[in-house]
Amino acid sequence: MTQHSATDFITKTLENKPQDWLGLTTHRLDIYEEKFAKVQFLEQYEQLFNENNHSTQALAKLPTAYDYIRLGHPLSCVLEWGISQQYKVPADNVISFQSQTVPILAVLRKNLLDNRKTLIVYKDQLPAHFDAETVRKVYGYNFxxxxxxxxNEVQSFNGNVIYLFESATIGDFELHESIDFYVSTHSSLGSVLLMDNSVSNYVSDVQHVRRRETVAMTPSNSLIALNAFVANASVDLTAHDFENDKRSVLKSVKDITGTSLQPIVGSSGLSVQYAIMMGLIDHAIEHHPNKPIKFVVPPNCYGGTNDQARRVAACLDNVEVVDLPVDGNNDMVRSVDRVLDDLAQQDAIPYIIAEIPTNPRVEVPVLEDLRDALSRKRNTPNNTTAIDPVFILDQTFCPNYEFLGEGKILSEVRTISYASGSKFPSGGRCTAGYAVGNNKVADLMEKLELHLQLCDNEATAQQYEILAEQLPSMNKRIAAAYENTREFVEFIKETLPAAKINFVSEELASHGFTPSVFSMDLPTKGDTAEEREQYKRDLNLKLIHKMIDEIPAESKFCVSYGQLKGCYWTVPATSTQGTTKEGDKDYIVRASLSPDLDLEKHKQVFKDFVEHL
Known part of the structure; x- marks a missing residue:
């Protein structure tokens, strides 16, 4: 296998790439097996390479690489494979990032947990936003x-050596026996990390950082990088009207949310959430030194949120995650009240992360009661006033609802709200997310901005361009998608009354909660609880596959929400809840409808499913 032939095959791949490779932000679960992920994709890609088969049809049949674009996607995998061929290392040892600083943080995190020393050697200069003092103080990393x-000036070191350099080209590494990790940075495209074979055991840990705290080099930037790589030339950047696009996006976000503080816009929802968490920790260290920090998180919420919170806590002795039961038989307001009472007794700093509506049960608490529970003054055992909470609201399911503006329900409670950009904000076209705050958190938003920049996780120029195009129509799309969902839900109630449907009431909708996602427990049967559970799980998949098989142009087995077209089906326990503890997972059907789909066809197929039960 020669570099020339690998380069030639990549060139043909780029000419024939499937359209989804550039435009799909969420994985297709029908061709995705998480435990094989990149291994499966590259095994079959190499098979095509050996057969010299680079047809669009063959490439389109390759299994999904990783999930979303955070952990990776076909174009980032091809880039990493190409570089690995050039340097004769396993493809897993090459990892691309949209961020210039997060690959460094990923190695530092692993070495913190392993109690191993790190030397960062840099040529010319460190990335602009890498603040060594803040990384040591807030993230707890030592280096x-x-x-x-x-x-050639690099010498052996009792620990790991990271060599950091800026490059005008992609994949241009000079190897050295004393270096374990090479980070090639590019001001617009992010970075590529190459690991020596001696540190291959770092691969999964570094990949997990990319999955939870940042994103892989985006598809559009991976394409730019690949074109430069095969041509062995300097990167040719696509022109974007960055400043105007960013100005437009910030204005749209403020208009939609009714807020006045400057929003932050990150490369993904989890990039934004990471900036929120680390920004709040930084503020706590500065204003409440030595006090315990508690992140209060629903145990069954989105797996990325759950996992990221626990990963942050694992690195810092004074940070802990506390469960907040919110769904089903649990009431969010009572849980918030109880947890805040407990944390006041510990004189702790409470940061509460919650989704409204909840996922996947689509429940909305009584907001006046929630506001009162968050606002109530509490005392510590020393009879001093307890630190008031910061409410971190994931409103991805209802990004149009104004919680924070002047006179709104949470305007007087310290609140930060954020939304995942791969959903309604971009219509599924990019992952960039955003966060806003009410006037009570002006000092906190400055810290969020600082850590978004430190991690080099701001949205890319192309992501800003997409959001500038999509955000102005977001509320209109939300309204149309809700109408489709309401009609489908009412049809299901009439056609299969035994199904338990989780969706907002018409009264809640009249107050502005208009999600276009619902979940349902299908009717089941069996003599034992185990038999009934297994029957329900089998029936879930039977319904999903029927919808996909009979409406392949619109129905997808996918975790998406807020797309421009079609209908998306999933089982939260096997997708969005990911790393959630097994006992907290929901093995139910979740569906999300778009503003543009053949609703009558979906009704017809569902009716046929019911008739054959």
């Missing part, structure tokens, strides 16, 4: 820094 003029 030494050394500047060199060339790679």
């Amino acid at each position: 030494e820094l050394q500047q060199v003029s060339n790679i």
Whole structure:
């Protein structure tokens, strides 16, 4: 296998790439097996390479690489594979990032947990936003820094050596026996990390950081990088009207949310959430030194939120995750009240993360009661006033609802709201997310901005361009998608009354909660609880596959929400709840409808499903 032939095959791949490789932000679960992920994709890609088969049809049949674009996607995998061929290392040892700083943070995190020393050697200069003092103080990472003029100055070190350099080209590495990790940065495209074979055991840990705290190099930027790589030329950047697009996006976000503070816009919803978490920790260290920090998180919420919170807590002795039961038989307001009472007794700093409506049961608490529970003054055992909470609201399911503006329900409670950009904000066209705050959190928003920049996780120019195009029509799309969902839900109630449907009431909708996602427990049967559960799980998949098989142009087995077209089906326990503890998972059907689909066809197929039960 020669570099020339690999380069030639990549060139043909780029000419024939499927359209989804650039435009799909969420994985297709019908061709996705998480435990095989990139391995499966690259095994079959290499098989096509060996057969010299680069047809669009063959490429389109390749299994999904990783999930969303956070952990990776076909174009980032092809880029990493191409570089691995050039340097004769396993493809897993090459990992691309949209961020210049997160690959460094990923190695530092692993070495913190393994109690191993790290030396960061950099040529010319560190990335602009890498603030060594803040990384040590807030993230808890330990490292030494050394500047060199060339790679030959690098010497052996009792620990790991990261070599950091900026490059005008992609995949241009000079290897050295004393270096474990090479980080090639590019000001617009992010970075590529190449690991020596001696540190291959770091692969899964580094990949997990990319999955939870940042994103892989985006599809559009991976394409730019690949074109430069195969041509062995400097990167040719696509022109974007960055400043105007960003100005437009910030204005749209403020208009939609009714807020006046400057929003932050990150490369994904989890990138934004990470900036929120680390920004709040930074503020707590500065204003409440030595006090315990508690992130209060629903145990059954989105798996990425759950996992990220626990990953942050694992690195810092004074940070802990506390469960907040919110769904089903649990009431969010009572849980908030109880948890805040407990944390006041610990004189702790409470940060509460919650989804409204909840996922997947689509429940909305009594907002006046929630506001009162969050606002109530509490005392510590020393009879001092307890620190008031910050409410971190994931309103991805209802990004049009104004919680925070002047006179709104949470305007007087310290609240930060954020939304995942791969949903309604972009219509599924990019992952960029955003966060806003009410006037009570002006000092906190400054810290969020600082950590978004430190992690180099701001939205890319192309992501801003897409959001600038899509955000102005978002509320209109939400309204149309809700109408489709309401009609489908009412049809299901009439056609299969035994199904338990989780959706907002018409009264809640009249107050502005208009999601276009619902979930349902299908009727089941069996002599034992185990038999009934298994029957229900089998029936879930039977329904989903029927919808997909009979409406393949519109129905997809996918975790998406807020797309421009079609209908998306999933089982939360096997997708969005991911790393959630097994006992907290929901093995139910979740569906999300778009503003544009053949609703009558979906009704017809569902009716046929019911008739054959």
